[in-house]
Every structure is written in C-alpha cells, then in structure tokens.
Amino acid sequence: MKKMIAVLLLMPLALFAVDNNDALEDPELQERYETITRELRCLVCQNTPISDSNAPLAEDLRNQVREMLLAGSSNREIYSYMTDRYGDFVLYKPPFVKRTLLLWLAPGILLLLGGTVLVRTVRQRAAMPIDDDDENEEEIE
Amino acid sequence: MSRFLAPILILVVLVGFFFIGLHKNPNIVPSPLIGKPAPQYELPLLLKPGETLGTEKLLGQVYLLNVWGTWCFACRAEHGVLMEIARQNIVPIYGFNSRDDPQKARQWLADLGDPYVASMVDTDGLVGIDWGVYGAPETFLIDQTGIVIHKLIAPMTMRIWHEDFLPLIQQLKAARP
Numbered sequence A: 001m002k003k004m005i006a007v008l009l010l011m012p013l014a015l016f017a018v019d020n021n022d023a024l025e026d027p028e029l030q031e032r033y034e035t036i037t038r039e040l041r042c043l044v045c046q047n048t049p050i051s052d053s054n055a056p057l058a059e060d061l062r063n064q065v066r067e068m069l070l071a072g073s074s075n076r077e078i079y080s081y082m083t084d085r086y087g088d089f090v091l092y093k094p095p096f097v098k099r100t101l102l103l104w105l106a107p108g109i110l111l112l113l114g115g116t117v118l119v120r121t122v123r124q125r126a127a128m129p130i131d132d133d134d135e136n137e138e139e140i141e
Numbered sequence B: 001m002s003r004f005l006a007p008i009l010i011l012v013v014l015v016g017f018f019f020i021g022l023h024k025n026p027n028i029v030p031s032p033l034i035g036k037p038a039p040q041y042e043l044p045l046l047l048k049p050g051e052t053l054g055t056e057k058l059l060g061q062v063y064l065l066n067v068w069g070t071w072c073f074a075c076r077a078e079h080g081v082l083m084e085i086a087r088q089n090i091v092p093i094y095g096f097n098s099r100d101d102p103q104k105a106r107q108w109l110a111d112l113g114d115p116y117v118a119s120m121v122d123t124d125g126l127v128g129i130d131w132g133v134y135g136a137p138e139t140f141l142i143d144q145t146g147i148v149i150h151k152l153i154a155p156m157t158m159r160i161w162h163e164d165f166l167p168l169i170q171q172l173k174a175a176r177p
Helices: A002-014 A027-039 A056-070 A075-086 A098-127 A135-140 B002-022 B073-088 B102-112 B126-130 B158-175
Strands: B042-044 B052-054 B063-068 B093-098 B118-122 B138-142 B148-152
Touching: A027 A056, A027 A075, A056 A075, A056 B126, B052 B118, B063 B073, B073 B093, B073 B102, B073 B158, B102 B118, B118 B126, B138 B158, B148 B158
Parallel strands: B042 B118, B063 B093, B093 B118
Antiparallel strands: B042 B052, B063 B138, B138 B148
16 A cells, blocks of 8 residues: 555656657766757747657657767757757847847846945935934834 | 936836737747748658659749648638638748648648648658747748748738738739749
C-alpha cells in the first residue's frame, strides 16, 4: 500500500518529461543542448521554452538544435539560425540593440531616479527641525 | 502642489504604455522574412506527387503562399475566403500543406474545393521551419523576384484581403507588369 502511494505521488513528476530524445552521448553537448533549448521560446505556447513544450513545432526545433550541435555548430550559430527564421522573439534573452535599448536600460534609469529622490528626501527631512508641526507625526507619537 | 506633479506624470506615462500594450496581440510575432528573399526549397505536389515546386520555379509572378493542414481548425474557416480569392483570379494561390496526412489533405480539397494552383507537401515540417511557420493558417505574399512582401498569421478574411493584400498586390503589379 505504501509503495503504491509512493508510486502515485511520483507519477505527476513523470509528466514533466516532455523531451523523449535520448541524451546526447557527449555530456558537454548534452549540457549545451539543455541550455539552448531552455533559452528558446516555443512560439505555439509562448510562455514555455522549447525544452518543456510538447507542441510538434517545439519537438522539430529540439531535433534541429540536436542536429546542429552534432554537426559542430556553435551556440551563436544555433541562436542566429532560430532568429533568422522566427525573429528575436524566440530568444528569452533579447539582444542588446537600438530597438531594445529602453528595455535593457529602464531598470537602471528607474533605480537611479528612485535613488536620487530617496537621497534628496532623506536629506531634506534630516535638515528639518525635530519639532515639526506635522499633524500626522504627532499622532503616531 | 508641485510635489504631486512628478508622480502624476509617471503615472500618465505608464498608463500610456499599458494602454498601447493592451491593444497589441502577443500571438502575432513579426516575421524576420519580410523584405528578404523567400527560403530556397523544393517540395513534391499533393495532387501530382511526381512533380515538385519551390521558390526557384515560382519566380516571375506575384503569388500567395498559404500554409494549411487538415488538423488546423481555422483553415477550415478561411477556406471559403480562399475560394473567393481564387475566383477573383488576381493572383495565384499556392498551398503549403504542413505536417499532414496526404490522404486526408486530398480528401479535404475534394470535399471543400481546391483554391490552390498547386499544393506542396511538407510532411515533416522541415521546410516550414525555414519559413518561420509556427501556426496555421499563415499566408505569405511573394513578389516577382521572390522577395517576401507580407505575412498574415491568422485566417484570411475578405476585409484583410481588400485592406492589406490587394493594395500591395496592385503596387507590385504596377511596378513590374
């Protein structure tokens, strides 16, 4: 009985094994294969990488990645093969180009902006006399 | 009052971004092929398996390439529209039968009518990858020199045909009769 429960509990895990391909013989290639298929978006079900998607297209693209790896292609060659056909959108990590400048720089700009406001506010507050006649502060105290 | 100005400004900008974002369809991925030569390929024909067609052989004419399959629900919906476009006889439509059972595909054309001058068969979907096909139906517009001019990733409708495709086709034909 206990064994059966254990088996039943493990069953959902088996569902995640989408990729039916045998592992590549060369462990280094297999590692690259896993990295690349995790970095490529499946266009049919857009929020999954092709490594986790059972859409027929994802399967085809996984096979393509394997074949290219076995043929000696570099990671860069494989990524550009994909973007030549499907556009930058297939990459989970968008390239740093003019069109994506705002996307890449926005976090830094916002941090800088927020930091500046924070520093200024803190300095202003520090410069204020302690006996401020702000009603709210009195209430809290 | 001025202390509220900055937050309100930021809010307005953000709302602007979100508003535009809301009206974009994330399922439509722009094709990097637009403005570039169509991929080179040659595939057997559905109805004449001994013959082949491909980019090279289709040069010299403006044509539509329509990706379809019997497994594709929306293809059935657009089929009548393709029939109508074929009747207008303005541009030839070539079919690109993707990942399909040829037997079923032939039956489909026999049942619903055949709007295609010819349908090419891409059983394993490999040529489809070169075209960046990720769903069906998809319709490409290719010019006389084999350049991909436009791509529709949705079922064709008469409205899309009149508004998006016809003006482009007329332009292409006027430039190179």
